[in-house]
Amino acid sequence: MLREGVGKGGKHLYPVMPYTAYTLLNDKDSLAIKSYLFTLTPRTIKAPENKLSFPFSQRWSLVFWNWLNNENKRFVPAEDKSAEWNRGAYLTEALGHCSQCHTPRTITYGLSKKAYAGTVQMGWYAYNLTSDKQHGLAGWSDAQLKSYLSTGYAKGKGPASGPMAEAVEHGLRYMTPEDIGAIITYLRSIPPQASGPIAQLMPAPPSQVDTEEHARGQKLFAQACSGCHLMDGQGRQSDWAALAGAHSVSDPEAHNLIQVLLSGTSLMTEHGKVSMPSFTGAYTPDELAAVSNYVIAHFGGKLTDVSSAEFKK
Ligand code: HEC
Ligand code: HEC
Incomplete structure (x- = not known):
């Protein structure tokens, strides 16, 4: 299952189960996961039905998808690294x-050659992780x-939030400092790609934001x-509520800002849960x-035209 995405009874799993990544796991680690899972109390809970429309409802088509998109091979260490x-x-x-x-x-829907250049999935922007200076x-x-990786927050x-808060809450925060350090060493070596929003800390010039619409946005903020966030975005509730310098408030299309306003977000920290409700x-x-529009102009220095349609959709 971890390598080929084939589950019980030969059923092909959808790649939302990330077996194209887990296929790289070595035998020892795959079996260690099995040993852990087999210590859990047995329970029978019926999984909800999938609701996929045609042609995605055709599981057999995954045979071709795998042929194109899953190399089914283990991780091989690079000798020169x-x-x-x-x-x-x-x-x-x-x-x-x-x-x-x-x-x-x-x-x-396979992974492109633009490794870690950042992309939007299900409304969330997972930002550029390459070594590009601006993006x-x-x-x-x-x-x-x-x-950021071990606590879900970095000063400045x-x-x-959202899917990345889940990655930290359920996975990354349990890692040893050595493993987090190794991930950083690897991320630093990813070749730069210039794509996605640029994070910046400059407020937009007052002459441009001095409008009725912004005054209304400011009042609402x-x-x-x-x-929770304080007027200067430094965060009162906790460090996790500091918005200044965040990529999410510099994205001119406001992807993640719209998502947190629609669905809220939460994260477990060593000081307990921090959360923001849906609005x-x-x-x-x-x-x-x-x-x-106020938040992005004020904290991200960009003039945007987010419309109410984004929230009605
Ligand atoms: C389930 C999807 C998902 C996975 C898996 C995931 N990320 Fe993210 N990541 C995101 C999203 C979405 C954001 C933006 C979060 C926000 O705006 O608060 C993000 C943000 C980040 C950021 C901050 C970037 C910036 O410019 O603000 C870093 C660093 C990061 N991720 C590293 C990682 C690393 C390393 C891993 C693997 C160990 C990882 N992510 C796995 C979705 C994901
Ligand atoms: C109850 C406190 C609270 C209130 C009220 C609140 N927030 Fe938040 N907000 C938070 C916390 C805490 C986080 C970080 C949660 C996490 O990491 O999952 C957050 C995250 C965010 C983020 C995501 C930052 C990022 O880069 O991931 C944005 C943008 C944001 N808030 C904007 C707003 C706006 C705009 C409002 C008002 C409409 C608002 N918040 C109201 C507590 C709050």
């Missing part, structure tokens, strides 16, 4: 399956990356958001659009 780099490559590519969210996909991670210090870079009940689509 350090042990730490190889450990990082193994953790990132196999167990961490980071590319499954951060690498753009091809037309057949990627070259502007992050090792300490910032270490803090904002929190991890003061009412609805500043209690769709208490505020109208029009108000959410106004607050979004």
Whole structure:
């Protein structure tokens, strides 16, 4: 199952189960996972039915998908690289399956050659992780990356929300400092690709944001958001509520901002759970659009035109 995506009774699994990453796992680690799972209390719970439309409902077609997109081969260490780099490559590519969210996909939904250039999936932007100076991670210090991956927050870079909060909460925060360090060593070696939004800390010039719409957005931010985030975005509730410097507030298309406003987000930290509620009940689509445009101009320095349609969709 981990290598070929074939489950019980020969059933082909959909690649939302990331076996194209787990296929790289060695025998020892795959069997260690099995040993752990086999210590859990047996329970019978019926999984919900899949609701896929034609042609995606045709499982047999995955035979062709696998042929195109799953190499079914184990991780082979690079001899010209350090042990730490190889450990990082193994953790990132196999167990961490980071590319499954951060690498753009091809037309057949396989991983493209633009490794870690960043991409949008299910509304969330999984940002560029390459060593590009403006779009990627070259502007992050090792300490910032270490803090982000192991706690879901880095000073000056904002929190991890949504799917990345899940990756930290359920996986990364249990890793040893050595393994987090190895992942960082590997990420640093990914060739730069210039794509995706650029994070910046500059407010947009006052002459351009001095409008009625922004005044309305600011008022809404003061009412609805500043209690946790503070007016200057430094975060009152906790470090995880610091927005300044976050990629999400510099994305001109506001992907992740729209997602957190629609669905909320939460993360387990060593000081307990931090969370943000969904705002769709208490505020109208029009108000959410106004607050979004204000947030991106004020914290990301970009003038945007997020419309209420984004919240009605
Ligand atoms: C389930 C999808 C998913 C997986 C798996 C995932 N990420 Fe992410 N990642 C995201 C999303 C979405 C964001 C943006 C989060 C936000 O805006 O708060 C993100 C943000 C990040 C950031 C911050 C980038 C920035 O510019 O702000 C880093 C660093 C990162 N991820 C590293 C990793 C690493 C390393 C792994 C593998 C160990 C990984 N991610 C696995 C979805 C994912
Ligand atoms: C109850 C406190 C609370 C309120 C109210 C709140 N937030 Fe948040 N917000 C948080 C916390 C905590 C996080 C980080 C959670 C996580 O890491 O999963 C967050 C995350 C975010 C993020 C994602 C940052 C990133 O880079 O991942 C944005 C953007 C955001 N909030 C904007 C807003 C806006 C706009 C409002 C008002 C409409 C608002 N928040 C109201 C607590 C709050």
